Amino acid sequence: MSEARFRIKRFDPASDTAPRYDTFVVPYEGNLTVLEGLFSIQERQDGSLSFRYCCRAAVCGSCAMYINGRYRLACQTNVSQLPAGDVTVEPMPHLPLVRDLVCDMTDFFAKYEYIKPWLIRDEAHDPEREIPQSPKARRKLDMPIDCILCGCCYSSCPSVWGEENYLGPAALLKAYRFEVDSRDQARRERLPNFDNERGVYRCHTITNCMEACPKELNPTEGIQWLKGAAVRRRLFGRLK
Amino acid sequence: MSPVDAAATNVGAGNWKGLGMWAWLLFRIAGIVLVIYLFAHIGVISSARWSGHSTLNSALTLFDHPLFVLLDLLLVWAVLFHALNGVRILLMDFGLGIHRHKAVFVVCMAVAVVGLGFFALKAFSYIAAHHAGGLGGLV
Numbered sequence: 164m165s166e167a168r169f170r171i172k173r174f175d176p177a178s179d180t181a182p183r184y185d186t187f188v189v190p191y192e193g194n195l196t197v198l199e200g201l202f203s204i205q206e207r208q209d210g211s212l213s214f215r216y217c218c219r220a221a222v223c224g225s226c227a228m229y230i231n232g233r234y235r236l237a238c239q240t241n242v243s244q245l246p247a248g249d250v251t252v253e254p255m256p257h258l259p260l261v262r263d264l265v266c267d268m269t270d271f272f273a274k275y276e277y278i279k280p281w282l283i284r285d286e287a288h289d290p291e292r293e294i295p296q297s298p299k300a301r302r303k304l305d306m307p308i309d310c311i312l313c314g315c316c317y318s319s320c321p322s323v324w325g326e327e328n329y330l331g332p333a334a335l336l337k338a339y340r341f342e343v344d345s346r347d348q349a350r351r352e353r354l355p356n357f358d359n360e361r362g363v364y365r366c367h368t369i370t371n372c373m374e375a376c377p378k379e380l381n382p383t384e385g386i387q388w389l390k391g392a393a394v395r396r397r398l399f400g401r402l403k
Numbered sequence: 404m405s406p407v408d409a410a411a412t413n414v415g416a417g418n419w420k421g422l423g424m425w426a427w428l429l430f431r432i433a434g435i436v437l438v439i440y441l442f443a444h445i446g447v448i449s450s451a452r453w454s455g456h457s458t459l460n461s462a463l464t465l466f467d468h469p470l471f472v473l474l475d476l477l478l479v480w481a482v483l484f485h486a487l488n489g490v491r492i493l494l495m496d497f498g499l500g501i502h503r504h505k506a507v508f509v510v511c512m513a514v515a516v517v518g519l520g521f522f523a524l525k526a527f528s529y530i531a532a533h534h535a536g537g538l539g540g541l542v
Contacts, residue, residue, distance in 0.1 A: 232420075233420075321424070321427070367427055368423070368427075368492055368495045368496070368501075368504075369421075369423050369424055369427040370421060370422075370423030370424075370501075370504060371421050371423060371424055373421075373423070374420065374421040374423070381501065381502065383495070383501050384498070384501045384502070387495060387496060387498050387501060388498060390496065391496075391497075391498060
């Protein structure tokens with residue numbers, strides 16, 4: 164039987180005046196993920212602990228937290244990876260807080276929706292018919308398609324901290340994912356939504372998003388591609 | 404954001420581990436230093452115009468002091484850092500070396516250090532040649 168010490172940042176805006184750290188000792192056998200530790204605390208020690216989770220398999224992006232000073236997904240972080248079983252869990256920095264480890268993602272998803280994260284086609288196509296894509300064209304999507312919208316990059320980006328209307332790395336990576344897709348025919352429809360100072364030009368290649376991403380994606384690369392595409396379209400009117 | 408909100412939302416926590424973040428911050432600081440220097444430089448040069456050559460001459464005598472020669476080295480570093488990190492950022496804007504931006508930074512800084520070494524040699528030999536006490540003239 165091993166023990167892990169969880170230090171959790173707690174704050175309930177409804178009743179607390181300042182955040183505090185609560186410490187819980189979680190006994191476990193074999194392996195323990197941070198998310199399992201949080202479950203154990205909630206079930207056996209403090210039912211008021213709030214956190215977000217869903218898939219428990221690093222696919223949904225709900226349980227992104229700031230664990231031992233790094234952006235991680237609680238479900239894919241094993242306590243044995245952390246030094247001496249000491250686990251400090253904090254909500255993602257620089258995001259409005261709902262409670263304890265739960266951040267307010269309203270803006271994040273509003274910005275995500277703003278870049279039209281769906282395939283835009285010229286003609287109304289029959290949903291029964293597939294839209295062919297070559298394996299070579301599909302490979303361009305390999306990186307951006309793995310984004311799980313956890314918000315780590317968005318939380319880590321100084322440009323987001325400084326400008327609340329900046330779309331942020333996650334939304335722009337998603338714009339890249341569709342702009343680079345050979346099946347997408349958005350042409351000028353999506354472009355005005357990111358070709359401005361609240362879009363790609365607000366990125367100063369600080370690369371915190373690359374450091375933060377638990378999926379090891381590269382939002383900077385996507386944003387730089389969008390910058391290039393936007394400039395080419397302005398200069399030469401070239402589409403795609 | 405109110406102070407309570409700021410404390411609750413972890414503002415300022417971490418995020419200072421990435422090299423890109425430091426490169427960006429120092430890049431901005433060096434840029435501001437250079438802008439301030441530029442205006443100071445224009446001010447000193449134009450002092451000859453509005454208050455006669457003796458003002459400029461006394462300013463130049465002051466700048467000949469070893470302390471100012473060392474400050475020049477700081478200026479050289481600001482120029483080299485800003486210019487070479489600027490090259491790195493340009494490369495990234497062309498989509499080059501984004502995956503390897505840390506290695507590109509190291510290479511750029513190596514070039515900057517070599518450049519600084521060259522100018523440091525110049526500065527110290529100047530001080531040695533023109534000030535009898537060498538760096539001792541500082542105190």
